[in-house]
Each structure stands twice: as C-alpha cells, then as structure tokens.
Amino acid sequence: METLQKCIIDIKQILLEARQKAYQATAFAMIEGFWLIGERIVKEEQQGNVRANYGEQIIAQLSKELGKGFSERTLRDYRKFYLLFPEQKDLAHTCAKLSWSHIRLIMRVENTQARNYYLQETAEQHWSVRTLERNINTLYYQRLLASQRKDIVVEEMQQKTAEFQQDPYEFIKNPTVLEFLNIPTHYAYNENDLEKNLINNLQQFLLELGKGFAFVARQKHIRTETQDFFIDLFLPPNICHICPQRKSSLKK
Structure with missing residues (x-):
C-alpha cells in the first residue's frame, strides 16, 4: 500500500513538472515572438523616418491585418518591449522566466533601476503577476531602499502576497495565452x-x-x-x- 501511494505521489510530481515545462516553453515563445514583432516594427519605422506619422500608420495597418488580439495598443507594447530590452541576451536570460503579463507590468515602471529590480526579483523569486502588481503599486522597491530594516519590509510583503502565490495555473488561465495559441476564448454566452x-x-x-x-x-x-x-x-x-x-x- 505504501508503495502504491509513493507511486501516485511520484506521478503527480512528474505531471506538475511536465506542465511547468510546457508553461515555460509557451511563455518564452510568446515573449520571444512579441519581442521580434517589436523589433520588426521599430526597424520599419526607422526606414520611413522622413514621415513623422509613419510609425502610427504601420501599427494601424498591422492591427487591421492581424485581427483579434492585436490591437494598436498591444502592438505599441511590443514596440516598447523591444526598445526597453533591445539586447537579445536580456530576453533569453531574464524575460524568458516571466510571462507577458509580468513584462507589461514591469514596462510601466519608469525608473530604470526599479524596473531592473522588479525584472530580476520576479524571475528569481517566482513572483506571481498579482504579487508583482502589488509590489509595484505599494512602491516596494523604494521602501526597501529607504528602510534600515529591510528584512521587516520583505517579511511583510511575503505575508501579504502569500495567497497570490498559490495558483500554479495562473499563467495558462490568461486569455492572452489562449489567443496566442489560437485557442477560442469564451467571454460570453452565444x-x-x-x-x-x-x-x-x-x-x-x-x-x-x-x-x-x-x-x-x-x-x-x-x-x-x-x-x-x-x-x-x-x-x-x-x-x-x-x-x-x-x-x-x-x-x-
């Protein structure tokens, strides 16, 4: 009986690890694809830099051609993503460990040092999207810098974000993932x-x-x-x- 129970536990762990690998592969494919789209948009804009509104024309036409899931705002995010992280090595080493939802939150941080901190900590500490969002909104980075007792600030953050870290399927539930994989999303009843x-x-x-x-x-x-x-x-x-x-x- 104990042997069977151990077998069940081992198989559940195998499934969990396999799913995590699948999620990570999908997340990296999404981020890499969005970065490459941003790069292509920027390069096309640079070729037409004699016209001030050329970039907006590109984005408007792309949005029309690509259809659902690729609004003009989304395409501007791809462009901004490439401009903030122009080096491919940055993408491979750090961004590959995150989801697109993480990246979009981090891109809103204007301070370069704070942005780099959130990028690194989110990847290393495996922060969920909700944990990252809360930390940004509560100026976690700035409070750490200003605190003499950083351990107290860290402990408080971990306590208040503990419930955000408990959903292992947070990434795959994101509608953006389903759109990227061309899987229909049901937002409403027919x-x-x-x-x-x-x-x-x-x-x-x-x-x-x-x-x-x-x-x-x-x-x-x-x-x-x-x-x-x-x-x-x-x-x-x-x-x-x-x-x-x-x-x-x-x-x-």
Missing part, C-alpha cells in the same frame, strides 16, 4: 446559451410561486395558416389577471 439560461431562471421562478401561477411549456409550437412559431415560454392567458398592476406593464 444567443442560444443566453436564451436557455434566461428561460431556465424564469421557469424556476414561476414554479416556485405556486398557486395562481402556471408554467405550460417551452418552445411551444403555434401554427398559423402561413407560418409556424415557437413560443419561448408559454403561460396561461389568465396569468395577467392575477396581478392587475403587472397586466399593464406586460401589454407595453
């Missing part, structure tokens, strides 16, 4: 799903009202001389007489 859920709720509501209210059918088939109709939710005609105040509103 029309049929929306109708189904609305009617489910209405049906349950009517059933719970009890005496005086009746639920007859869904998608009730009604045929006329020229057409067939399907009523989403069919109620008896006298339901409106039960509540006169509702009757006028229903007619509207």
